[in-house]
Amino acid sequence: MRRVAAVDLGASSGRVMAGTVGPSVLAVEEVRRFPNGGVRAGPVLYWDILGLYRETLAGIREAGRLDGVGIDSWAVDYGLLDERGALLGNPVHYRDSRTDGITVPVPDRELYDVTGLQQLPFNTLYQLVAEGDRLDAAATMLLIPDLLNYWLTGEIGAERTNASTTQLYDVRARTWALSLASRVGIPPRLLPPLRDPGTVVGQARELSGVPVVAVGSHDTASAVVAVPASPGTNFAYISSGTWSLAGLELPAPELSDAALAANFTNEGGVDGTIRFLRNVMGLWVLSETLRTWSTSDLSGLLTAAAASPALAAVVDIDAPGFLPPGDMPARLAAACGATGQRPPGTRAEVVRCILDSLALAYRRTLRQAASLTGRTIDVVHIVGGGARNELLCQLTADACGVPVLAGPGEAAALGNVLVQARALGEEDLPDLAAMRALVRETQEVRRYEPSGAGDWDAAEARLGS
Numbered sequence: 001m002r003r004v005a006a007v008d009l010g011a012s013s014g015r016v017m018a019g020t021v022g023p024s025v026l027a028v029e030e031v032r033r034f035p036n037g038g039v040r041a042g043p044v045l046y047w048d049i050l051g052l053y054r055e056t057l058a059g060i061r062e063a064g065r066l067d068g069v070g071i072d073s074w075a076v077d078y079g080l081l082d083e084r085g086a087l088l089g090n091p092v093h094y095r096d097s098r099t100d101g102i103t104v105p106v107p108d109r110e111l112y113d114v115t116g117l118q119q120l121p122f123n124t125l126y127q128l129v130a131e132g133d134r135l136d137a138a139a140t141m142l143l144i145p146d147l148l149n150y151w152l153t154g155e156i157g158a159e160r161t162n163a164s165t166t167q168l169y170d171v172r173a174r175t176w177a178l179s180l181a182s183r184v185g186i187p188p189r190l191l192p193p194l195r196d197p198g199t200v201v202g203q204a205r206e207l208s209g210v211p212v213v214a215v216g217s218h219d220t221a222s223a224v225v226a227v228p229a230s231p232g233t234n235f236a237y238i239s240s241g242t243w244s245l246a247g248l249e250l251p252a253p254e255l256s257d258a259a260l261a262a263n264f265t266n267e268g269g270v271d272g273t274i275r276f277l278r279n280v281m282g283l284w285v286l287s288e289t290l291r292t293w294s295t296s297d298l299s300g301l302l303t304a305a306a307a308s309p310a311l312a313a314v315v316d317i318d319a320p321g322f323l324p325p326g327d328m329p330a331r332l333a334a335a336c337g338a339t340g341q342r343p344p345g346t347r348a349e350v351v352r353c354i355l356d357s358l359a360l361a362y363r364r365t366l367r368q369a370a371s372l373t374g375r376t377i378d379v380v381h382i383v384g385g386g387a388r389n390e391l392l393c394q395l396t397a398d399a400c401g402v403p404v405l406a407g408p409g410e411a412a413a414l415g416n417v418l419v420q421a422r423a424l425g426e427e428d429l430p431d432l433a434a435m436r437a438l439v440r441e442t443q444e445v446r447r448y449e450p451s452g453a454g455d456w457d458a459a460e461a462r463l464g465s
C-alpha cells in the first residue's frame with residue numbers, strides 16, 4: 001500500500017489530497033482546499049503564486065506520513081528565474097490582456113505542423129513574446145508545477161505533458177521546438193530539460209525528504225488518466241472544471257488541414273498518448289456569473305435552472321468575449337441580442353442559457369472530433385467538478401445523443417495519485433488500462449441516458465454561421 005499526496009491546483013481552487021493505493025484500493029481524501037483565482041494589481045492580472053506555495057506546503061505537512069508528492073496544475077503559465085534561481089516577477093494569469101494583438105511571423109500551418117496546438121491567445125509562446133525585453137534577464141522558464149517542484153527540491157526541469165501546452169514543443173519529435181523558439185525571439189536557454197511523467201524529481205528538503213514525483217503535471221493530462229473508460233469502448237471525454245476540455249485520446253497526433261481549421265489541439269498525455277481536444281469555455285462563465293451576482297448559491301440556481309424552459313436562448317460560449325473576467329450576464333444578453341434571441345430575464349434563465357450553451361458546444365466539438373478522426377463516439381465520460389452538475393450531465397447526454405458516464409469529480413487528483421503509485425513501484429498499474437480499471441472498480445460513476453429532449457439542431461442554427 002502506498003500513501004501519496006496529490007497537489008492539484010485548478011484555476012478555481014487548489015487542493016491537497018491524500019491518496020492510498022494498493023491492490024483493488026484507490027482512495028483519495030481531501031486534506032486541504034483553498035481558493036485560487038486572479039489577483040488584479042495595477043494593470044496586471046496575476047496568480048498568487050506564493051500563497052499557492054504556502055498552501056501546498058501546509059497541505060503536504062497536514063497529510064502526515066507520505067511515500068511521495070506530485071503536483072499538477074492548470075497549463076501554459078510560468079515563472080521566469082534568473083541565473084541564481086530567483087523568481088523574476090510574479091507569474092501573470094493567462095486571462096491577462098497582455099497577449100491581445102500579439103502575433104508571430106510563422107504561418108499557422110507551420111506552427112501546427114510542429115506543435116499540433118490550437119491557437120489560444122494565452123499559449124506560453126504568445127505570453128513569452130509579450131514579455132519583450134524582460135526575457136533578457138531570464139535564465140529559465142518554469143511552468144507552474146515545475147516551479148513549485150523546483151522550490152520543493154531545487155531541481156530544474158520541464159514535465160512533458162505540460163510542456164506540450166506551451167506551443168514551443170515539437171509534438172512528433174517530443175523535444176522542445178528550439179528553432180521555432182529562436183524564430184519568434186524566445187531564447188532557447190529558457191527551456192529546461194524535459195522530464196517524463198513518472199520520474200522522481202528529487203527530495204522535498206523542507207518536508208523530511210519525501211520524494212517528489214513528476215506526474216502528468218498538466219491537470220488535464222492527470223484527469224484523462226483517471227477517465228474510467230472500459231477497454232474497447234469508443235469513448236470521448238470532457239474534463240469539466242473552469243474549462244471544459246472535450247475530445248478524444250489518440251495514439252498519435254492528428255495534424256490535418258481540417259483539424260487545424262477546426263482549431264483542435266494535440267496535447268501530450270501520460271504514456272505517449274495524445275489528447276485531441278478543444279478548449280470549451282467551461283464553467284468559468286457560470287462561476288464568473290455567480291461572482292457578478294455576489295452569490296454562492298450554486299445548488300439553488302441549478303435547481304431553478306432545471307425548471308426553466310429548455311433551449312430558450314443559446315450563445316456561442318466559445319466566443320473570445322467570454323475569456324476575460326467580467327460581467328458575464330451582460331455579455332450573454334449582448335450575444336443573445338446579436339443573434340436575434342430574447343436575452344434571459346431571470347437568474348434561472350441565465351444559468352439555463354449557460355448550461356444549454358455548454359451542452360451545445362460539447363455536441364459541436366465532439367461531432368467534429370469524431371469526423372476529424374473517422375471515429376465513432378458511443379459514450380461520453382465527464383470528469384472533474386462539472387461531473388457533479390446533474391443538469392449539465394443530462395443536457396450533455398441529450399445534446400450528444402449518447403450515454404454520459406459522470407465521475408470521478410476529482411479525476412486530476414486520482415490521475416496524479418495513480419502515476420505516482422506506479423513510479424513508486426506499485427506493480428498492479430503497468431499501464432493506463434490498469435489504472436482506469438482501478439478507477440472503475442473503486443470510484444462512483446453515474447450514468448445519464450439521452451432523453452430525446454430538445455431540438456439541438458435548431459438551437460445550433462440560431463447561432464448563425
Ligand code: ADP
Binds near residue numbers: 240
Ligand atoms: P478547476 O480544477 O478548474 O478549479 P473543478 O474541477 O474543481 O475546477 O470544477 C469546479 C466547478 O465544478 C465549479 O465551478 C462548479 O461549477 C462545479 N461543481 C463543483 N461541485 C459541484 C456541485 N456539487 N454541483 C454542481 N457543480 C459543481
Ligand code: LRH
Binds near residue numbers: 010074076220245
Ligand atoms: C484546465 C487547463 C486547460 C488549459 C487551461 C489553461 O485547468 O489546464 O487544459 O488549456 O487550463
